[in-house]
Amino acid sequence: MLAELPANAEILEVVERSAPAAAAAARGLARDAAPRALERALDLGWRWAVPGEPDYPQPLRHVSDPPLGLFVRGQPLAEALSDRVVAVVGSRRATPYGCQVARMLGEELARAQLVVASGMARGVDAAAHQGALEASGLTLAVWGSGPDRVYPPEHGALAEAIAVNGILLTEYPPGTPPRPGHFPERNRILAGIARAVVVVEAGVRSGALVTARLALEEGREVLAVPGGIFSPLSVGPNALLRSGAQPVLETADVLRALGLSPASLEHKRDDAGGARQLLTAGESATADELARRSGREVQEVLAELLQLELEGAVRRLDDGRYCRR
Numbered sequence: 505m506l507a508e509l510p511a512n513a514e515i516l517e518v519v520e521r522s523a524p525a526a527a528a529a530a531r532g533l534a535r536d537a538a539p540r541a542l543e544r545a546l547d548l549g550w551r552w553a554v555p556g557e558p559d560y561p562q563p564l565r566h567v568s569d570p571p572l573g574l575f576v577r578g579q580p581l582a583e584a585l586s587d588r589v590v591a592v593v594g595s596r597r598a599t600p601y602g603c604q605v606a607r608m609l610g611e612e613l614a615r616a617q618l619v620v621a622s623g624m625a626r627g628v629d630a631a632a633h634q635g636a637l638e639a640s641g642l643t644l645a646v647w648g649s650g651p652d653r654v655y656p657p658e659h660g661a662l663a664e665a666i667a668v669n670g671i672l673l674t675e676y677p678p679g680t681p682p683r684p685g686h687f688p689e690r691n692r693i694l695a696g697i698a699r700a701v702v703v704v705e706a707g708v709r710s711g712a713l714v715t716a717r718l719a720l721e722e723g724r725e726v727l728a729v730p731g732g733i734f735s736p737l738s739v740g741p742n743a744l745l746r747s748g749a750q751p752v753l754e755t756a757d758v759l760r761a762l763g764l765s766p767a768s769l770e771h772k773r774d775d776a777g778g779a780r781q782l783l784t785a786g787e788s789a790t791a792d793e794l795a796r797r798s799g800r801e802v803q804e805v806l807a808e809l810l811q812l813e814l815e816g817a818v819r820r821l822d823d824g825r826y827c828r829r
Contacts, residue, residue: 567696594628594704602705606631612755614641650680700725706740
């Protein structure tokens with residue numbers, strides 16, 4: 505078999521013949537394909553940013569493997585907010601508990617004037633974005649596909665909401681499908697842009713653990729939400745905790761890890777009021793219980809719960825109790 509391989513001189517000859525062709529192909533791509541991709545992105549409402557421009561996030565300029573450029577839609581990430589980005593990541597197949605925790609973290613971090621970042625995937629990612637949007641805060645989504653390929657496709661409305669009230673980022677040109685290899689690459693941008701990464705639920709092979717590892721390599725804070733020992737989706741965060749990650753038992757833990765005071769968070773929470781605020785993440789309660797907590801009439805609480813159910817903010821369980829979505 506080895507005798508059939510070309511000699512070194514023959515290999516060099518092949519390389520010399522192919523190198524000019526490869527160079528010509530690259531020049532043609534830069535001359536023809538790149539302008540078309542930029543024009544297509546502009547038509548879709550995206551703009552192109554390279555390091556040194558305002559649209560290119562400041563933290564990415566100092567990571568080990570920065571993207572050469574980014575397609576951006578929405579608001580630019582102001583330099584004053586570039587050190588206030590927290591990534592909330594986790595399983596696409598999150599449990600209701602995991603989604604509740606992610607939504608709570610997204611909402612309360614946004615109320616504390618932090619930027620909530622994630623990958624707009626199903627499960628934990630989507631819940632974190634939705635929580636931040638509900639608080640009228642700034643949220644940032646990093647895609648693993650081109651600007652014209654919303655993934656997953658059912659998150660089209662979420663993408664539009666983020667474009668209005670936040671930032672969409674991708675390094676892939678228009679027409680690029682969401683290939684499996686793109687998501688680890690996407691995760692390096694999430695890890696690099698964030699000052700801290702919070703893992704909510706993650707299986708042993710979850711991409712969220714890749715994000716956490718990359719964050720550690722870049723010197724970012726890594727935190728994890730503890731989970732039940734019998735749940736496969738708790739393996740990831742519990743392993744991170746065993747390895748020294750900081751536990752998240754409440755949103756204030758994230759603020760403390762960043763050296764921020766949780767006082768403003770408590771103030772915002774107290775001011776929010778309403779039946780939904782009386783339901784803590786992961787619990788369920790009857791209308792009677794909520795009425796007793798708030799000192800209001802049961803009929804008044806029921807009317808508010810019905811409105812919140814129609815809005816998708818709470819869910820009525822089979823036993824008549826209510827929980828936060």
